[in-house]
Amino acid sequence: MGAFEDVEFQTIDGLTLRGRVYHADQRGPAIIMCPGFNCVLEMAGLPAVAEGFQTAGITVLLYDPRSVGASDGQPRNDIDPFKQVQDYSDALTFLKNLSTVEPRQIGFWGTSLSASIALSAAAFDKRAKLVIAASPVAEYHYNNDKMQQVLRTCLKDRESQIKGNPPFYIPMIDEFGQNPAGLDFGYNPEKAAAWSRSGMGLASNHVNRTTIQSYHKLAMWVPGAMWKHIDQTPVLFLIPETDRICPPEEQLRHFNNLKGPKKSYVRKGKGHMNLLEGEHVDELIKLQVDFIRDAIEGRAF
Known part of the structure; x- marks a missing residue:
């Protein structure tokens, strides 16, 4: 397990959010990570991804969403994607002041619900250098009854x-x-x-x-309309082939609507909850690390 520091930071509305910082061994780029719907930071393979970034020289802030896990917020386990969008910006404000972080090289990362939140945050917070969206839920599919x-x-x-x-x-x-x-x-x-x-x-x-x-x-959460404001921020979509909450064709449709620099990758044989778990994770981490480096250096996709 990679070494990490337990941290906390404040949001604009006065909450304390808590998580971990996986410091790289030198000053450089950084990624902000948050888990999906009602999930905590230990779930869905997120620590392994954070450790992979850390090994590659990228500092990571991985935190629990508001009202979930170790983070404050009442009522408990009340999931509000609109407020979580703002929390990403407050996380960036905290992270950019750390000694291991280059303030102009910070990206947003999310999975499932938090992937759509990260994209929405980057649409308005131009301090974010890049966005990685794993299994982004652009439109929820569910049993209507x-x-x-x-x-x-x-x-x-x-x-x-x-x-x-x-x-x-x-x-x-x-x-x-x-x-x-x-x-x-x-x-x-x-x-x-x-x-x-x-x-x-x-x-x-x-x-x-x-x-x-x-x-x-969630029923009111239709984030695709916000993503039109993502213009020059590089975006990477990681799409699981068998996703049933938001089918891959819908994820690709929203990806194709993005106007700025972008890259997509469809992982065969993986579903919504296990995209970041299994023997293929090292390959996915390398793909993301390469994307981060290209985005920071301004290389074309």
């Missing part, structure tokens, strides 16, 4: 909270191995059901539930 039922319950929850009651929560994965709102994360249903019934999280700080209002925010 389940989602509509959850959204109707969101209104009941609002009424309940106005009366002073705590927020409603639903599991990320239920006892049947399914997401109650109809999202398909690509988990094996039997294994997911057994994991859910065990009452444990997927990592030490992970909690298998979110506020039901998180899905109201």
Whole structure:
């Protein structure tokens, strides 16, 4: 395991977000990484990617999203992509002052929901030198009947909270191995059901539930309209061939709509949640490191 420093930083609205800095052995480029929907930094292969960047001489800030894991935020596990966009900028403000970081060589990195958030952050924060989006969720695909039922319950929850009651929560994965709102994360249903019934999280700080209002925010999250503001910032899409939350053809459609310098890579045989896990990860890390170096040096794609 690569060496890292536990850190915390402040957001514009006064929250403390917590994570790790994987310092490179010399001053140079840096990457800001954040996990996806209701995930913590230990999940989905993110530490291995951070260590790979560190070994290549790239400092990494990897942090838990607001209200999740070690980061502050109330109510807990309330997923708000709009606020998380701003958190990337606050993370950059923190990271650029570290001694191992060249302030003008910082990039944004995300996976799943955080990939679309990283792209949206870079659309407006031109301090970001580049963006890497792994499995970017441009448009959620879900079971419409389940989602509509959850959204109707969101209104009941609002009424309940106005009366002073705590927020409603639903599991990320239920006892049947399914997401109650109809999202398909690509988990094996039997294994997911057994994991859910065990009452444990997927990592030490992970909690298998979110506020039901998180899905109201996701239903309104249509980030592609923001990406038109990404003009000269280089972008790399890492696309899993069997993604079912946001199919690869939709990811490629949004990629093709980008006007600036860009590069895409489709990984065969991988799905939404395991793109960054397995024997191929070293190859993916090298591809990303090469992209980072090309973007910083201004080389064409």
